[in-house]
Amino acid sequence: MKKNxxxxxxxxxxxxxxxxxxxxxxAIGKLYDWQDRAYRTANIMLAHLYVQDMxxxxxxxxxxxxxxxxxxxxxxxGILQTSRMNTIYQVTxxxxxxxxxxxxxxxxxxxxxxxxxxxRDAYWGGECSLMNFKRDxxxxxxxxxxxxxxxxxxxxxxxxxxxxxxxxTYLGRDHSDKWKLLKRVTQGELKLCTSHLQLxxxxxxxxxxxxxxxxxxALKPGVVAEVSLSLEYPLVVKVGTKRFPIGTKEEFLHRxxxxxxxxKRAQVGVTxxxxxxxxxxxxxxxxxxxQMERNYIKNRLHVYSRRLIDFxxxxxxxxxxxMNQEDKIGIAKKEEFVFRNWSxxxxxxxxKYKANKAGIEVIVG
Numbered sequence: 001m002k003k004n005x006x007x008x009x010x011x012x013x014x015x016x017x018x019x020x021x022x023x024x025x026x027a028i029g030k031l032y033d034w035q036d037r038a039y040r041t042a043n044i045m046l047a048h049l050y051v052q053d054m055x056x057x058x059x060x061x062x063x064x065x066x067x068x069x070x071x072x073x074x075x076x077x078g079i080l081q082t083s084r085m086n087t088i089y090q091v092t093x094x095x096x097x098x099x100x101x102x103x104x105x106x107x108x109x110x111x112x113x114x115x116x117x118x119x120r121d122a123y124w125g126g127e128c129s130l131m132n133f134k135r136d137x138x139x140x141x142x143x144x145x146x147x148x149x150x151x152x153x154x155x156x157x158x159x160x161x162x163x164x165x166x167x168x169t170y171l172g173r174d175h176s177d178k179w180k181l182l183k184r185v186t187q188g189e190l191k192l193c194t195s196h197l198q199l200x201x202x203x204x205x206x207x208x209x210x211x212x213x214x215x216x217x218a219l220k221p222g223v224v225a226e227v228s229l230s231l232e233y234p235l236v237v238k239v240g241t242k243r244f245p246i247g248t249k250e251e252f253l254h255r256x257x258x259x260x261x262x263x264k265r266a267q268v269g270v271t272x273x274x275x276x277x278x279x280x281x282x283x284x285x286x287x288x289x290x291q292m293e294r295n296y297i298k299n300r301l302h303v304y305s306r307r308l309i310d311f312x313x314x315x316x317x318x319x320x321x322x323m324n325q326e327d328k329i330g331i332a333k334k335e336e337f338v339f340r341n342w343s344x345x346x347x348x349x350x351x352k353y354k355a356n357k358a359g360i361e362v363i364v365g
Contacts, residue, residue, distance in 0.1 A: 006211075015170050031199055036135060039133045044092055049116045137198075219360065223315065225312045227320060239317055246307050301347050
């Protein structure tokens with residue numbers, strides 16, 4: 001049965017809501033400590049899960065050994081003192097209990113165990129390696145760790161407490177739906193799910209996850225919209241006899257190639273850039289152009305995918321079929337210029353996300 005809800009993640013900057021600099025410094029230090037212990041907890045948990053799953057490989061020199069990765073009280077051949085999920089919780093809670101909220105450990109336990117089960121066959125076959133979590137990894141928490149999410153008219157921000165640490169949002173010139181989503185949460189119209197907090201580059205970000213109902217449109221599953229990604233047009237959609245091209249090759253590439261040319265000129269001039277701040281000072285212009293190109297691509301792909309879904313809704317198309325994608329991607333890989341500049345995978349990801357939100361079924365052919 002299909003779910004009628006969808007989860008949206010929004011990246012929201014938050015600030016420590018305390019009056020003095022000393023208090024803010026102490027609070028931010030505590031958050032950094034939690035993030036550091038969370039990344040170590042994740043690595044330890046994943047290592048233990050892998051060792052448990054590969055236990056049979058360690059017994060290859062012995063014969064007649066029977067075992068099961070279950071509680072010994074439930075199965076005679078069990079070799080664990082408790083359930084498998086509880087083992088990784090106990091290992092890490094004994095090490096970090098009192099040094100970080102147990103709510104974070106519980107969230108890591110649930111997400112890592114679920115992810116490990118999905119990739120288990122790939123790990124066993126040597127097709128992929130274990131994930132390596134880094135120090136700036138966002139740490140998870142449930143709504144039980146949050147309290148008093150309200151909008152403060154004086155501060156003009158949404159305020160809440162995270163494990164007794166007061167935080168407030170900083171939306172800036174927010175033109176997205178973040179403010180509306182948070183307002184609906186405070187009014188009880190939306191539900192917050194397990195979210196994350198990340199500290200990176202001197203800033204604190206709340207990766208809020210909202211659960212809301214899918215958009216309801218008068219769609220007909222029998223009406224199929226056929227979409228193809230071509231070299232002349234980013235998207236071409238066909239519903240019945242109606243054909244609608246979205247964007248053009250010149251429109252998409254003109255600005256992107258201009259940014260790349262400017263970046264190349266800046267790269268040539270790096271040698272003569274003023275020194276004094278080391279590598280960061282010399283590469284500042286290059287980083288600016290790199291981010292400018294990424295922002296442009298993100299905007300264009302968002303616009304193209306949005307136009308596509310709007311057209312499907314207008315035509316009441318309940319099924320969206322991406323035609324001959326393997327062939328198109330194969331051609332793009334052979335043409336270095338096309339593969340470098342066309343962003344096929346990211347566009348397909350945007351289409352699937354927006355189609356799911358609108359209740360449209362996507363079929364990749």
